[in-house]
Amino acid sequence: MSGTLRCGLIGGNISRTRLPLALDIMCRAEDMSLDFTPIDSEGDDAFDFITTVDMLRQDGWTGVTVTHPHKTEAAYYAGRAMDSGAAHLGASNLLTFGPDLAGWNTDYMGFIAAWHAVFKNRGPGEVAVAGAGGVARAIVPALLRLGARDIAVWDIDPQAATALVKRCGRTVRAVPIEDAAHAIRAATGLVNATAVGMGGHPGTAIDPDLVGPQTWAFDAVYTPTDTAFLTDAASKGLAILTGFDLFRFMALETFRIYTGRTPDRATILPRLEQLRPKE
The missing domain is CATH 3.40.50.10860 (Leucine Dehydrogenase, chain A, domain 1)
Structure with missing residues (x-):
């Protein structure tokens, strides 16, 4: 060029x-x-x-x-x-x-590269994902490629979660928002794939009271990098993959x-x- x-x-x-x-x-x-x-x-x-x-x-x-x-x-x-x-x-x-x-989709390629750079050969395990929109359509398949055993996804638009499951297969399941707490508690890793936490959308999509038993967390938001969700997860000992890494x-x-x-x-x-x- x-x-x-x-x-x-x-x-x-x-x-x-x-x-x-x-x-x-x-x-x-x-x-x-x-x-x-x-x-x-x-x-x-x-x-x-x-x-x-x-x-x-x-x-x-x-x-x-x-x-x-x-x-x-x-x-x-x-x-x-x-x-x-x-x-x-x-x-x-x-x-x-x-x-x-x-x-x-450089989110898909970038997430896999970022995962290996930060987490090396760690497997994702069981994952709970908040959000089923555009970024989730890259992150969830990337997690499957990395070897995730089970992925629970929820969204304020239930049809979006259902559509994502249809694209990804049996390892991914849609859960109603009211059942998200159970999926979070049972998860090895937590993912925020919503816009919550970025400029103009303060807060966290994952209840801080449910964070702690898991081993890792990822937030697709990178402005700011240290979102409320990741700050809380890090304070409770979870390994962190940031949106800026992606x-x-x-x-x-x-x-x-x-x-x-x-x-x-x-x-x-x-x-x-x-x-x-x-x-």
């Missing part, structure tokens, strides 16, 4: 994203320049994802990264152009435009797909670590 990466991010409440900073670090390492535009859909009732992406393609963008709440829309937009390794997920967080449209490896994969160039992890990961949100 040329010396300029022209891309952006579509999502709600994205003012604190570190993605342009991460991509800029990698562009500079490759003697490239970055032209990045954020598109925040929060509070815009007239926002139309498909029309917006059509305009970006016509305007000559390299592609666009997609976050909450548009990941399932992105997969729908890509359709049969989804990467074969991510077509089963039903969610996309990256669309590339030229010369042909393609949809990707973000770093997701960013590496995103840059590789955008540009066709593979960053040197030993060089780039420490630089990306400097972007860890302080709050």
Whole structure:
């Protein structure tokens, strides 16, 4: 590709994203320049994802990264152009435009890489997952690939949890929100795959009184990195995988797909670590 990466991010409440900073670090390492535009859909009732992406393609963008709440829309937009390794997920967080449209899921690839970097060869065991939206469609299949024995999922939209189960098979089961407490207590690991805890959505999706018997916890939120959920889990001795751990490896994969160039992890990961949100 040329010396300029022209891309952006579509999502709600994205003012604190570190993605342009991460991509800029990698562009500079490759003697490239970055032209990045954020598109925040929060509070815009007239926002139309498909029309917006059509305009970006016509305007000559390299592609666009997609976050909450548009990941399932992105997969729908890509359709049969989804990467074969991510077509089963039903969610996309990256669309590339030229010369042909393609949809990707670097959350899926990034989570697996982050898990191995932090937890090494630890198995997930039995997992309780709050949320069944776009990020869960990447995290739950990734946990299955890592060897999870049982995954219980719940969502404020029961149909979303049911749809995720249909995609993932017998190892994954949907539970009503009122039964989530039992799933949490029985779990080896806990996952927050909701937006609760990020800027604009304070609080925690998992009752702190139920946290403690488990061995590990992951929060997909990374702004802030130390969410109320992870802070409580760490104080009770759980091993922690942060949303920022996922973000770093997701960013590496995103840059590789955008540009066709593979960053040197030993060089780039420490630089990306400097972007860890302080709050």
